[in-house]
Amino acid sequence: MVKVTIWGSLRSATDGQVEVEVDARNFKELLDRLATEYPGLKPQIERGVSLALDGKIYREAWFTEIGPKSEVVLMPYMTGG
Amino acid sequence: MTMRYEKPATAQEAASILANEPGVARVLSGGTDVLVQLRAGMIELDLIVDIKNLDQIKDITSEDGGFRIGAAVSGASLGEHAGVVALWPGVIEAFELIGSTQVQGRATMAGNLCNGSPAADSVPAMAAANATARIVGPDGERDCSVQDIPVSPGRTSLTKGEIVTSIFLPARPERAADAYLRFTPRTEMDIAVASAAVSLELDAGGTCTAARIALGAIAPTVVLVDAASKCIIGTKLDAAALEAMSTACSAACNPIDDKRGTIEFRTQVVGVLAKRAALIAYKRAGGRT
Amino acid sequence: MALDSKMNRVFKVVGTRPPRPDGVEKVTGRAMYGADATAPGMLVGRILRSPHAHAIIKSIDVSAAEALKGVKAVVTAADFGVPDDLSIRDVQDNCMAQGKALYHGHAVAAVAANTAAIASQALKLIKVRYEVLPHVTDVDEAMRPGAPIVQEARALENVAAGFSENVTSQCEFGHGDLEVGFAKADKVIERSFTTAATHQGYIEPHACLASMSPDGKGDLWCCTQGQFQVRTLCAEIMGMDASQLRVTASEIGGGFGGKTTVFIEPVALALSRKSGRPVKIVMTRDEVFKATGPTVSSSMDVKIGMTNDGRITAAQAQLRYQGGAFPCGTVEMGAQSAFACYNLDAVHTVGWNVLTNRPKEAAYRAPGAPMAIYAVESVVDELCQELGLDPLNVRLKNASTKGTKSSYGPTFDDIGLRATLEAAKAHPHCSAPLGPNQGRGLSCGFWFNFGGNTCVSLNINTDGTVGITEGNPDIGGSRAAISQMAAEELGVPYDKVRTIIADTNSLGYNDVTDGSRVTFSVGLATIEAARNAIKVMCGRVAKIWGIDEDAVIWEDGCAKPSGANAGDFTPMSIEEIAAISSNTGGPIAGHFEVNADGAGVSFGVHLADVEVDPETGATKILRYTVFQDAGKAVHPDYVEGQMQGGAVQGIGWALNEEYIYGKDGLLQNAGFLDYRVPVASDLPNIETVILEIPNPGHPYGVRGVGETPIVPPLATLSNAVARAIGIRLFELPMSPPKLLKAIRQKG
């Protein structure tokens, strides 16, 4: 199981939980599980999210492997100037 | 667009062309205002009359101890003229504040005057210097005080067909000098939010015997503030005299709120500028504070 | 792709300052920018724009314009389809108003004609009937229930109740218990701030040349930060396959984020399709200000608690950003960045995006961060003043470091904030004496930096020189840095490498030049492409020598046997290998395609000394120093250039730059005269101190540097002014009328 930190405005979709646990080995699985288990997250996941894995921000990479002890943080999809 | 371009050889010819033009016409000298307006679509012209071919239009000549400056003399040329710079440093510093080095390569004092902007930098300085403009029109030639030419933003007292052919900066006695200061948010490339020109004459003891103080960008036209002059005439520009002068300047303001500044700001700052310009002029004239 | 294990690598080319490859073209006037292209039979395109801030377009009559001699095509929204994708539809509607003009300057029609004069005349003949609607340009007003609604039904599911429909999204970040945190504080300060919208102010107006042929193929030449993005947007809007539209990026005269989308390109393509001729559109400066993408304006509240010894106990912010007439996500980045510099137990940020009748914002250097960090750094500074604490020491005490749980969630890896603060503390600027009416300001800054989709093709020419094809427009010297990294990796001299920027047909998809990503991502891909080419070369040499491929190594531009056991062979140089490539298997190349991650966040610290004229409110900058972690400065001149340029843009933002709207909702200062970017005489030298704390996500340790430097100047200058005259302003710009008013009110 992977613990995922959810940002504030999405917590209404996770019954107010800051962290949720899902069974996933990579980002693709993680996003799929989140969308299934917390349907309220689906619109945001479809609009785009980034994921921080142990402090490093990934914007799209589905197959990035997640270790059982990894810190995973969901973030909005971001752009720069 | 069917704008025509004419480049007459004499002032009379220019006046006649302008007088007989049924459409919208403008004079082109340095072009740093008229071409901006044309380009920005603020004006649509039927005719542009380039006056740079006129006789003596690019000349600076000595006259009665002063200087006559042709209407096509650019800021860059004027600034290189040691005689004018020595006699009227405030007029020169005002004119040189207009635009960039590039704009100085083309801009003219006559153009700055005839554009009719309340924020024109050289106009308060010329007014303080008691400069006159020579005007040629369909009915001949006349001279007019510089401060009587702008009548409202963008408008002048010139009648149809009239053009300014030169500006005359008069002689002045020893122990006299002028100075100009403006406020702009940037150091350069900006339009005066408020400005002040001060021209002084001193006696041998350093007492101010005559003063002309002109303010810009604080009213629809340049304002000569006699009440402010009176505050410093007969003084050595002590703090109290300066404070009174500054207050008189602020009292003479009739500014607007716009994107460049507020009524409050213009009113306050113009007094500060007048005070500082007076001190610079006083020092240039040989006075010691 | 992680940082090379040989961490103590001695670089030969990286870190030097060679001349940039495009230098001669640019100093001789030969470089081709957006407006410099021409094509045979080319027409001039011009755009008619809304004179109203908000109006229904009842009808457009183009018949008189079409009838004008020399006019070859007129287009309106009716000439475009309705894309399925909402974000594409927004881009299209921004390029050509659909039914409603949403801001002053919104495009409503366009013409293509033989000459510019005819095109301008034709615009005047287009009759548009408008029904003028109430408008709103201020963010706080737009949020209130009852405000004029810019677009209906655009709010996302997560917006709380009680706002007007203009509030399109809401975001929240943070951790810890604020109540507990504030209770521990000895001093709590809460302040409200506003910042004006500013423009990137690139000197080159947008320009493009479009050519559509009757068989549906299109070519587009334009100044852009991302030709692939332009292709995606234009192909969708025009209903074309991506393969049929080739986009070539010209040299680009500045972007800073503002050239990451399209404004005129689809219009030029539509005019070209309709006229059957190439069409060039060049924006005027007036159009650039009115109808491209400035940054957001903001209204913000910040509350911070601090102990008497300078420890921040809790921090909270509410950010309200307006990004113009279409939804945008800038506030999310502001909300995440706001407190990123600090190691906090309790932090909470809420942000709202708001629609107004202004042009849709575009990215501008660290989008969303400068204003949020301005507000935070102002309150931190005020707390230092109130508690009598040294502002630099307080920041050191609270600075984020490796292991800090960031305000946006993840735990920081190696970051350079502390080192940067220490460098500032040790710098002579920090202790230089100050005179009357002078003050010294300090601020930290932060930006995420991004990687992204990147392709690089590296070809070994038959003479052993190197051609690199990459896909990101060079906005500030990146071709030099990329050539350096290739030269470093291949062991060849810098001048043997030439890097060019490909059109969209010559390479796979590359993300836009944004997010400080190019030197990082393209550099990374170049290094990997070089390694792939090296692998090919070593393989060829192994065959020649008849030894195992693993027994050949690459050193100093030569293939060598890996050791005595591999055999005794004379090393083969890249020139020798290239010369016989026909015999050994054909051309030699290395490619690399990646969606790069691991860009590594970046921190900066700025110090400024100012003098305020108490009689006029004018602020003069006396001294300015930028400290920033570059990871590894590949070409230090251009790293310094980014630091200096970003700082000066921030200085303009702090002091004078602003979008000024009248009560009529019209933009009042759409020109460089009254939109006051700093000129040379406004500024001192901008001193720079580059720190190099290697980024673990890049083989050479490179970090993006382009965006962070615009973040700190806002608070740096506000803090300096506050210390110079004892008055703190809570709005930007700190224009002289505002400052003088505050000075006089204080008395």
Added chain:
Amino acid sequence: MRNLHISTSVNGDQTEFVCAPDETLLDVLRNRLGLTGAKEGCGTGDCGACSVTLNGRLVCSCLVLGVEAEGAEIGTVEGLAMGDHLHPLQRNFIDHAALQCGICTPGILVAAKALLEKNPNPTDEEIRYWLAGNLCRCTGYDKIIKAVQIAAAEMRGA
């Protein structure tokens, strides 16, 4: 619209062109003579990207009519280098990274050359004020000022 026939000299070459009376010198240079080194950043004399010399004076070519070029001598960035030999300002701008995007560079080079002809040994402040009409949004001006100083020293033979 009647076009006018103009004879002029551009970078020392006798040149003729026709243009409309309301066409700017900048448009003539770029669109009729193919000299696209001068850039249009604003069209209103506020950015300096179109700087050229007109009879030896530095001007914004967007604020000059093409017809005013009759009998004049015009200098543009294309005339700075002598053959393949760059002007010291050009070389030092490259060597000292005084350009990033490069769009303002032609105008700044023409302006800086005009300055050094008038004042071979300017102070930093004199350079900053002389170049105040040339906006640069990339560099923060620092490296431009330094490159002009280095070029000036080199041209003085210092």
